[in-house]
Amino acid sequence: MTNRLSEATLRNWRRLAVTDSSERLQARANKTSSKRRIVPLEYLTNRRNLSRLQQLLALLAGKDCRQPDVLFSLGRNLLRRKNILDRPHVQAVLADYPWQVIAELETYPLPEDEFDFLGLLYQCLKSEGEKNRQGSYYTPLPLIHQLLQEVSCPEHADWLDPCCGSGAFLLAAPVRQPQQLTGIDIDELAVMLAKINLLLKFPEQEFSPRIFCRNFLHPWPDELLAGSGLHTGLQYDCIVSNPPWGACLPSRTGAAVNLPAEETFSSMLQQSYRLLRPGGELHFLLPESALQIKAHREFRRFLLQDCRLHKISVFRNRFAGVSSRSIGVSISRNPPGAEFCFCQDGASISLFRKTILQDEQLRVQFLSVQDRRILSALYERQAATLAGSTWGLGIVTGDNRGKLRDCGGDGWEAVYTGREISEYQLHPPRKFIRFDRSQLQQAAPDWLYRAPVKLVYKFISPRPVFTCDQGQHLFLNSANMLIPAIPGLDCLTVLAFLNSLLFRYIYQKQFTDLKVLQGNLLRLPFPAVSSRQDRCLSQLAQGILAGEADCRAELENQVFAAFAVPDRDRDYILEQLQKS
Numbered sequence: 001m002t003n004r005l006s007e008a009t010l011r012n013w014r015r016l017a018v019t020d021s022s023e024r025l026q027a028r029a030n031k032t033s034s035k036r037r038i039v040p041l042e043y044l045t046n047r048r049n050l051s052r053l054q055q056l057l058a059l060l061a062g063k064d065c066r067q068p069d070v071l072f073s074l075g076r077n078l079l080r081r082k083n084i085l086d087r088p089h090v091q092a093v094l095a096d097y098p099w100q101v102i103a104e105l106e107t108y109p110l111p112e113d114e115f116d117f118l119g120l121l122y123q124c125l126k127s128e129g130e131k132n133r134q135g136s137y138y139t140p141l142p143l144i145h146q147l148l149q150e151v152s153c154p155e156h157a158d159w160l161d162p163c164c165g166s167g168a169f170l171l172a173a174p175v176r177q178p179q180q181l182t183g184i185d186i187d188e189l190a191v192m193l194a195k196i197n198l199l200l201k202f203p204e205q206e207f208s209p210r211i212f213c214r215n216f217l218h219p220w221p222d223e224l225l226a227g228s229g230l231h232t233g234l235q236y237d238c239i240v241s242n243p244p245w246g247a248c249l250p251s252r253t254g255a256a257v258n259l260p261a262e263e264t265f266s267s268m269l270q271q272s273y274r275l276l277r278p279g280g281e282l283h284f285l286l287p288e289s290a291l292q293i294k295a296h297r298e299f300r301r302f303l304l305q306d307c308r309l310h311k312i313s314v315f316r317n318r319f320a321g322v323s324s325r326s327i328g329v330s331i332s333r334n335p336p337g338a339e340f341c342f343c344q345d346g347a348s349i350s351l352f353r354k355t356i357l358q359d360e361q362l363r364v365q366f367l368s369v370q371d372r373r374i375l376s377a378l379y380e381r382q383a384a385t386l387a388g389s390t391w392g393l394g395i396v397t398g399d400n401r402g403k404l405r406d407c408g409g410d411g412w413e414a415v416y417t418g419r420e421i422s423e424y425q426l427h428p429p430r431k432f433i434r435f436d437r438s439q440l441q442q443a444a445p446d447w448l449y450r451a452p453v454k455l456v457y458k459f460i461s462p463r464p465v466f467t468c469d470q471g472q473h474l475f476l477n478s479a480n481m482l483i484p485a486i487p488g489l490d491c492l493t494v495l496a497f498l499n500s501l502l503f504r505y506i507y508q509k510q511f512t513d514l515k516v517l518q519g520n521l522l523r524l525p526f527p528a529v530s531s532r533q534d535r536c537l538s539q540l541a542q543g544i545l546a547g548e549a550d551c552r553a554e555l556e557n558q559v560f561a562a563f564a565v566p567d568r569d570r571d572y573i574l575e576q577l578q579k580s
Contacts, residue, residue: 040123042140049111056108057124065102067125071189072097073105075118075196080106082203089206093195115141118193119166138165139242139285143315143326144172147240147283150311150330156180157237162216162272167194169240171201178202182236183211217267236275242285243268265290266299269329273307276333282307288314288325288512291364294519300362304353308334312364314344314512325512342366363510371509371576374569378506381563382525384486386494391518392448392481394459395474397433398441404431418458418478423499424544426456426467435474448481449474453491455482455498461516463507466498468545480516486526492541493534497526499541500559505573508580527562537562 044050060070079085110117119138155176161169164183173181178198185191195209243265269284276282290296303309313328339350344366356362395415397403408414414429437443450472458465459478475481484494497503503524511520537558543551560570
């Protein structure tokens with residue numbers, strides 16, 4: 001099956017006049033096609049077990065074994081070690097899975113101090129592409145504990161994880177009876193692992209784990225509900241989950257409810273909310289992008305208007321292969337409150353719903369009162385933006401290993417990447433390419449690459465990092481191109497603003513992406529400047545490009561002056577940048 005391009009990529013191609021719609025172009029050049037396997041070190045409870053895990057993976061790599069047989073055999077292994085494999089209720093659970101037992105794996109020495117060894121191994125066996133398409137990244141134990149710190153449900157509470165994976169949240173839930181735990185997942189293998197994990201968690205009790213293999217967002221037939229013990233009413237006191245990130249719903253047909261959200265995590269949260277008892281709690285782990293980007297505006301409206309939002313916490317922990325930071329969202333089935341708590345980097349502030357609802361995009365930002373005052377003053381001096389400028393994407397070869405090399409030669413041309421870009425500098429190239437458009441998966445129009453003057457910037461970066469290219473060079477897709485069109489501002493003046501400390505402050509206070517997105521750059525405010533100021537800033541930028549480092553301090557002074565920033569605010573801005 002061919003993986004199709006995302007709508008964002010198609011929009012970029014349309015904007016850049018990329019018209020080749022062949023299968024070569026339709027194959028996605030991103031992680032969804034990756035066959036690479038990653039050991040999720042963040043999911044490892046004891047780092048001393050890494051070598052044993054690697055030995056097992058090496059053993060499996062040398063065998064032609066099916067994943068279900070491997071995981072089934074290792075699950076039996078753990079149950080045997082717990083001395084419960086032969087118990088009738090355990091055998092009844094295993095009888096649902098007609099997979100073969102691999103004798104060597106059923107007796108293989110496994111670490112006994114891992115929180116979820118089966119889930120860890122399953123993540124290792126999945127390819128990066130498969131995990132990316134499914135949005136399937138299991139939650140590390142430290143993040144689980146951080147999220148569960150917000151739970152205030154009583155001991156007898158009924159818990160639900162609507163996309164439980166191998167059951168990590170259910171394993172960590174502070175309950176005494178397995179009947180209090182319900183899990184749902186679309187992945188049959190993950191459901192089996194979650195059932196085995198719960199049997200291991202409650203070895204002294206006889207029970208059938210309440211873990212169900214279903215799509216939580218699809219309607220369930222009445223006969224299935226009757227036989228499963230699940231209900232569609234408000235029955236749960238606490239719902240906790242790490243829903244898939246990035247996985248989009250393929251169709252609204254047959255959806256359980258009419259949800260406007262495009263991302264699965266948003267639909268999961270809204271549907272879960274409907275299953276809470278009045279006063280019940282919901283705690284979800286979500287990508288930080290849910291707080292700001294336009295695509296999730298209606299999701300934020302739901303959080304602010306339809307439920308009681310208690311707390312948002314930004315977590316430092318990241319998942320292997322995932323660039324976005326994670327956030328914890330804690331809500332309850334109660335009327336909305338006036339404010340909620342926002343925690344980040346050890347600091348905590350109160351944000352008012354009314355203030356956020358006045359913002360057209362409903363962005364949720366960690367801004368102090370002073371930050372809000374300073375940003376408001378800066379935007380009051382806005383005279384222009386980069387709207388109307390020309391943007392260009394770097395080349396996507398589709399096969400860097402085959403189409404790039406480390407040296408030049410006849411017909412081979414230097415091609416630059418984001419690694420060669422730093423502020424005001426374009427470092428020597430590391431790669432060379434034979435520029436034949438017919439052999440490339442994606443390329444901007446030639447005139448963009450060959451423009452006599454253009455700005456280029458790192459794509460993967462927490463802040464804008466720009467330089468000027470006056471050599472008509474080629475760039476790969478880790479670098480993007482910009483030809484600014486702001487009346488009264490020279491191209492190098494725009495460069496001076498984009499690289500300035502003031503713009504770094506504006507950007508970092510408003511955007512948390514680890515990629516420099518065009519939409520974010522379009523929201524940066526450019527002030528009105530006189531022709532004298534324009535010449536001064538342009539000359540200072542040219543001086544820095546030429547290696548005159550002493551021009552930098554004067555350039556920063558000129559940028560602050562263009563926005564009429566008072567000294568006390570300048571001191572605060574510089575202090576904030578030092579902290580970051």
